[in-house]
Every structure is written in C-alpha cells, then in structure tokens.
Amino acid sequence: MQLTMAPSDKDSKTVSFGSARPTTEIASASPAAQNLVGLLTHEDLDRAKDRWRVTRARWKGQGAQRFRGLRVLWLLVGPGVLVFLGENDAPSMLSYSATGARFGIGFFIPFVILTFLIGFIVQEMTVRLGAVSHRGHAELIFDRFGKFWGFFSLGDLVLGNFLTLITEFIGIRAGLGFFGVRPVAAVGLGLIVVIAAITTGRYWTWERITMGLAIFNGLFIPAAILAHPDWAAVGHTLLTWTPLPHGNHAEILLLILAVIGATVTPWMIFFQQSAVVDKGMQPRDIRAGRFDTLLGALLAAVFAIAAILATVPLFHHGIDATQFQGAQFAEALAPWIGHTGAALFALGIFEAGIVAAIAISTSSAYAFGEVLGTGHSLNRPLLDAWPFYSTLLGSACAAAALVLIPGAPLEFVVLTVNVIAVLAMPPALAFLILLVNDRDVMGEHVNGFWENAAGIAVTALLVGVGIAFGVTTVFPVLLSG
Amino acid sequence: MLSLLETDQVVAAKQRTRFGRRKLSLGVRILLWGLRVYVVVMLVLVAVSVVRAVHPGR
Numbered sequence: 001m002q003l004t005m006a007p008s009d010k011d012s013k014t015v016s017f018g019s020a021r022p023t024t025e026i027a028s029a030s031p032a033a034q035n036l037v038g039l040l041t042h043e044d045l046d047r048a049k050d051r052w053r054v055t056r057a058r059w060k061g062q063g064a065q066r067f068r069g070l071r072v073l074w075l076l077v078g079p080g081v082l083v084f085l086g087e088n089d090a091p092s093m094l095s096y097s098a099t100g101a102r103f104g105i106g107f108f109i110p111f112v113i114l115t116f117l118i119g120f121i122v123q124e125m126t127v128r129l130g131a132v133s134h135r136g137h138a139e140l141i142f143d144r145f146g147k148f149w150g151f152f153s154l155g156d157l158v159l160g161n162f163l164t165l166i167t168e169f170i171g172i173r174a175g176l177g178f179f180g181v182r183p184v185a186a187v188g189l190g191l192i193v194v195i196a197a198i199t200t201g202r203y204w205t206w207e208r209i210t211m212g213l214a215i216f217n218g219l220f221i222p223a224a225i226l227a228h229p230d231w232a233a234v235g236h237t238l239l240t241w242t243p244l245p246h247g248n249h250a251e252i253l254l255l256i257l258a259v260i261g262a263t264v265t266p267w268m269i270f271f272q273q274s275a276v277v278d279k280g281m282q283p284r285d286i287r288a289g290r291f292d293t294l295l296g297a298l299l300a301a302v303f304a305i306a307a308i309l310a311t312v313p314l315f316h317h318g319i320d321a322t323q324f325q326g327a328q329f330a331e332a333l334a335p336w337i338g339h340t341g342a343a344l345f346a347l348g349i350f351e352a353g354i355v356a357a358i359a360i361s362t363s364s365a366y367a368f369g370e371v372l373g374t375g376h377s378l379n380r381p382l383l384d385a386w387p388f389y390s391t392l393l394g395s396a397c398a399a400a401a402l403v404l405i406p407g408a409p410l411e412f413v414v415l416t417v418n419v420i421a422v423l424a425m426p427p428a429l430a431f432l433i434l435l436v437n438d439r440d441v442m443g444e445h446v447n448g449f450w451e452n453a454a455g456i457a458v459t460a461l462l463v464g465v466g467i468a469f470g471v472t473t474v475f476p477v478l479l480s481g
Numbered sequence: 482m483l484s485l486l487e488t489d490q491v492v493a494a495k496q497r498t499r500f501g502r503r504k505l506s507l508g509v510r511i512l513l514w515g516l517r518v519y520v521v522v523m524l525v526l527v528a529v530s531v532v533r534a535v536h537p538g539r
Contacts, residue, residue, distance in 0.1 A: 039491070470523055
C-alpha cells in the first residue's frame with residue numbers, strides 16, 4: 001500500500017520517503033534512509049535502544065539459549081499486563097467485593113473469568129493494530145474515519161476517563177483513610193506517585209515502575225486466604241456456575257453490568273494500542289504481545305476472584321454492604337479476617353486507584369497528543385512534550401481536586417462509572433473491528449473469521465446487556481422482585 | 482539505529498504520512514450512527530437511574 005503525505009490529502013502524493021509497506025520495512029532499507037538519519041529524535045533513539053535489547057535477546061547463541069525465549073517475553077511484556085491490572089481499579093475491585101459481600105461464593109466467580117476472556121478477545125486486537133500500524137487508536141480513527149467520528153470517540157474517552165479518574169482518587173482516599181491518613185494527604189500522595197512515574201522520560205522505565213506497583217493488586221490474595229473461603233464451594237461454582245444470584249433482579253442486573261464494566265472499557269483499547277506503539281513493538285512481536293495480554297488477563301482475573309472471596313465473610317454474617325464505600329469494606333471485614341487482612345484489603349484499594357490513575361491519565365494524554373499531532377510519547381523529556389505531560393497531569397489533578405471538594409456529589413460517579421463504561425463500549429468496539437479488518441492498515445494481519453466472530457459476539461453481548469439495562473430503567477416493574 | 486526500527490516507527494516519517502480516509506459504505510455509516518444514538522439514549526437512562534437511586538421517593 002502507499003501512504004499519502006500529510007498534511008494535504010488533496011494532492012495524494014506518494015510519500016517522499018518511498019512507497020514502503022509500513023508493516024515490515026526496516027528504516028535503514030528504505031529509500032529515504034539517508035534523509036531519516038538526520039531527522040532522528042530523542043524518542044527514536046530511546047525506542048531503538050529498547051528494540052536493540054529485544055533484538056539481542058532474539059539472537060541465537062547469545063547468552064544461555066534456554067532462557068532466550070523467556071528474556072524476549074520479559075522484555076516485551078508490559079502493555080497487556082498494565083492494561084488489565086490497571087482495569088482492576090478502585091471501582092472495579094469494589095464491584096467485585098460487592099458481589100462477594102452480597103452473594104457469597106457463586107455465579108459471579110466464573111462470570112468474572114468470562115468477562116476477562118471477553119477482555120482478552122478485545123485487547124488482542126489492539127496489540128495487532130498497534131504493532132502493525134505504529135499508530136495510536138485515536139490517531140487511526142481520525143485518519144480513517146475523519147474528524148467527525150474521531151471527536152465522538154475522543155469525547156466518549158474523555159468523559160469516561162475523567163469520571164473514572166475521580167473514582168480512582170476516591171479509592172486512594174478511602175484506602176489510605178483506613179490507616180487514618182487525611183484525605184488531602186492521601187490524594188496528594190497519589191498525585192506524587194503519578195508525577196514520579198512520568199519524570200523518567202523513558203517509556204521502558206515508566207512501564208517497569210508501573211508494573212511494579214500493579215503487581216500489588218495481588219494484595220487481595222492474602223486477604224482472601226485470611227477469609228478462609230470454602231475451596232470446595234469455589235471449585236463447585238467454577239464447574240457449575242451455581243448458586244445463581246437471587247434477590248432484587250434490578251440490583252443483580254446492575255452488578256452484572258458493573259462487573260462487565262470492570263473488565264472491558266474504552267480506555268483500555270486506546271491505552272494498550274498507544275502503549276504498544278510507544279514500546280516500539282513490531283509485527284514480529286505480536287505473539288509475545290498476545291502472551292502479555294493473556295498474562296495480564298489471567299493475573300487480573302485471579303486478583304478479582306480474590307477480592308470476591310475476601311468479602312464472603314460479610315455475606316455469611318449477614319452484613320449489608322450495599323452502601324459501602326472503599327474503607328467501609330475494610331473496616332467491616334476486620335472482625336472476620338483480622339486487622340492484617342483488612343489492612344491488606346485497604347492497601348489493595350489504594351494500589352488499585354494509584355495504578356489506574358497512572359494508566360488512565362496516560363491514555364487521555366496519548367489520545368490528545370495523537371489527535372493534536374503533538375509529541376505523545378513517554379520517551380520524550382518533560383519539556384519536549386509538555387502538552388502531552390500537561391494533559392496527563394492536568395486530568396489527574398482535576399480529578400483529585402474534585403474529590404477534595406466538601407459535599408461534591410461523588411456518589412453519582414461511583415454508582416455509574418462502570419455502567420457507563422459498558423454502555424460506551426459498542427461504538428469503541430465497532431471502530432476497533434472495522435480497523436482490524438482494514439487491509440490497507442493491517443495488511444496480512446487482518447482479522448480472521450473466528451476473530452471477527454468473537455469480536456462481533458462480544459459487541460452484541462454488550463449491546464444486549466445495555467438494552468436490558470435500558471428497558472428495566474424505563475419499565476422498572478419488569479425486574480421488581 | 483535505523484536498522485532497529487521500521488520506517489513508520491521513525492517519528493519524522495510517521496509525521497509525514499497518513500493512512501487517509503476510507504470510504505464508508507452505507508451499512509457502516511448506519512451502524513456507526515445507530516451505535517451513537519444507542520450511547521446517547523443510554524446515557525440519558527443512566528442519569529434517570531442515578532436520580533431514582535439517590536431520590537427513591539420520586
């Protein structure tokens with residue numbers, strides 16, 4: 001395929017750097033290689049360093065061959081793990097906790113696994129799209145579908161991200177509130193961590209720092225162990241999906257939506273694709289990218305199930321947790337799982353908020369940078385890409401400030417953020433599926449039949465669940481009881 | 482350095498290229514508009530749901 005030269009599409013000239021296929025041509029082999037040498041930026045050099053490490057790890061005979069594959073995987077793991085552990089954010093972990101407290105061990109445990117399978121189906125497409133096109137999701141939508149649809153997509157992302165960021169700082173405040181930390185200090189600490197993560201000016205360093213924080217999502221595992229769950233019941237429910245939840249059907253439907261929204265959201269599509277691009281992944285890395293995404297989904301599913309199990313004692317003791325916010329779960333659990341278990345739970349909520357705040361504000365910054373055509377890479381120094389970093393920090397600071405306003409109606413946001421995420425997914429999925437089937441963009445890496453079938457099935461499921469929510473909102477008597 | 486990156490990964494090359502607008506078929510445009518209307522309607526219903534949750538007497 002040939003690329004048209006920007007900014008003027010009217011001329012439709014072929015690229016001055018030659019008519020290369022973007023999927024595989026190495027820059028040094030391009031007819032424009034001579035020109036490119038003089039135009040290399042700091043971002044290019046950093047990305048090339050990351051690629052050098054991957055290339056060296058792939059060379060035969062370099063180091064211990066036995067671990068060569070593992071080293072390559074280690075180098076390429078990142079966007080997938082971050083997107084899924086970032087999506088195990090404060091409202092998501094609280095949604096999982098609410099199902100455990102409300103229904104105990106049952107349907108929602110295998111259902112969570114299903115939602116992560118859905119998440120994997122979606123996110124795998126973003127890996128291919130980013131690795132092949134070398135462009136972020138927002139940029140591709142604007143390029144292929146035009147500004148009208150581009151701004152609609154961006155609007156969905158900005159709205160969803162800002163609401164979600166607010167809930168992350170609510171989680172940060174609640175998590176540290178368990179330890180008596182005042183809201184201003186808790187929120188301030190959260191902002192400091194976000195700022196610290198981006199000051200490195202290197203995507204690789206930012207990624208490893210954030211992954212290091214994200215792994216603490218696993219704090220829900222010891223909390224779950226301290227809850228002494230009935231493992232036989234867990235095994236039974238994994239096989240049979242029973243007992244089914246019973247009670248108020250409208251509440252159950254809302255929880256189902258919240259759990260789905262805890263796993264698949266528009267920001268994940270934008271974030272992972274941009275991170276894959278920023279990491280410098282290429283088509284040859286797609287298999288590793290799939291592994292990375294699968295690993296992220298598996299880890300997040302395990303941690304999510306742990307959050308459900310950690311709050312099962314509340315179900316067994318008849319504690320009504322329907323109005324609980326973050327710290328209240330931890331406080332209510334203390335008599336049953338001990339102060340240590342409750343502290344681990346609270347720390348897990350804090351971690352969930354921090355990592356998500358970093359990932360979500362970064363996804364907003366990537367999208368704005370791609371649309372505005374400004375530098376948008378974590379490989380750029382702060383001053384070099386100040387619009388990118390300003391968007392990142394600005395969105396985080398605005399959300400943090402809102403959380404500190406006395407009397408702010410934050411309960412609206414907490415109630416709806418995951419539901420809004422599910423409802424906003426179908427259009428995002430439509431663009432994603434259209435792009436991965438676009439042969440001009442994807443070349444030989446377009447979706448196959450089964451990938452399309454899975455993607456369309458996921459979209460149909462989300463539309464169906466959304467319509468069910470809509471019908472029951474308009475006709476609440478349908479689900480009363 | 483250039484042998485480690487694909488052409489389209491170099492910032493200068495990427496800035497000078499675009500994939501260009503694709504022609505949207507009637508079916509695709511109907512799909513995109515339909516999903517857009519779906520989201521707007523759903524957001525209204527979410528607002529209704531929130532108001533009912535916060536003011537259950539209404």
